[in-house]
Amino acid sequence: DQQVKQNSPSLSVQEGRISILNCDYTNSMFDYFLWYKKYPAEGPTFLISISSIKDKNEDGRFTVFLNKSAKHLSLHIVPSQPGDSAVYFCAASAVFGNEKLTFGTGTRLTIIP
Amino acid sequence: DSGVTQTPKHLITATGQRVTLRCSPRSGDLSVYWYQQSLDQGLQFLIQYYNGEERAKGNILERFSAQQFPDLHSELNLSSLELGDSALYFCASNMGEGTDTQYFGPGTRLTVL
Numbered sequence: 001d002q003q004v005k006q007n008s009p010s011l012s013v014q015e016g017r018i019s020i021l022n023c024d025y026t027n028s029m030f031d032y033f034l035w036y037k038k039y040p041a042e043g044p045t046f047l048i049s050i051s052s053i054k055d056k057n058e059d060g061r062f063t064v065f066l067n068k069s070a071k072h073l074s075l076h077i078v079p080s081q082p083g084d085s086a087v088y089f090c091a092a093s094a095v096f097g098n099e100k101l102t103f104g105t106g107t108r109l110t111i112i113p
Numbered sequence: 114d115s116g117v118t119q120t121p122k123h124l125i126t127a128t129g130q131r132v133t134l135r136c137s138p139r140s141g142d143l144s145v146y147w148y149q150q151s152l153d154q155g156l157q158f159l160i161q162y163y164n165g166e167e168r169a170k171g172n173i174l175e176r177f178s179a180q181q182f183p184d185l186h187s188e189l190n191l192s193s194l195e196l197g198d199s200a201l202y203f204c205a206s207n208m209g210e211g212t213d214t215q216y217f218g219p220g221t222r223l224t225v226l
Contacts, residue, residue, distance in 0.1 A: 004155070034214075043115060043203055043217030044156070089155060099207075100146065100169050101215060103155035 023090030117218035136204030144209030
């Protein structure tokens with residue numbers, strides 16, 4: 001049972017444009033959401049997070065939006081840069097359960113120069 | 114560099130064998146998490162230790178076990194290995210409190226032949 005889903009395995013975006021990565025979840029107990037970025041031969045690197053009490057969190061070029069009623073979150077990268085090419089994982093946790101993260105299967109983002 | 118170290122980087126072994134993967138958390142972190150990433154899959158939570166004690170368990174097979182030592186490093190033991198155990202194994206660490214970001218090591222790639 002895939003509780004966190006990233007339905008787009010890959011995405012290509014022109015440099016300078018907006019990249020939008022999507023994630024859906026099914027477990028209503030999830031109340032904390034994160035995005036990780038992964039380069040080949042490296043471990044995932046934390047990018048940005050959002051608590052369920054917010055609907056938006058921004059950090060530089062990265063913004064995460066949360067729609068609790070739709071159980072959907074998205075990551076916006078503006079403007080996209082070649083160094084953003086990586087695999088992006090959405091993850092969720094139920095903070096008041098335990099701290100384990102449930103990950104999606106990832107979206108490979110390619111920025112085209 | 115996340116500050117989390119994992120050894121070895123690569124491991125090739127045969128079916129039926131036993132291996133030990135090692136993780137050293139970031140300085141000051143009390144909690145260690147183990148995740149498995151099979152081909153084209155998201156990271157699957159295996160187990161969490163906090164200050165030497167098991168705190169949470171995921172879909173960890175009975176053939177797998179882990180422990181966290183007094184110096185807070187952790188080992189994941191995989192026995193009676195099967196072809197399907199071939200995967201990337203990641204260790205992550207944090208203080209173990211609520212929404213603390215998990216910092217990931219570079220992973221150990223296990224190949225079972």
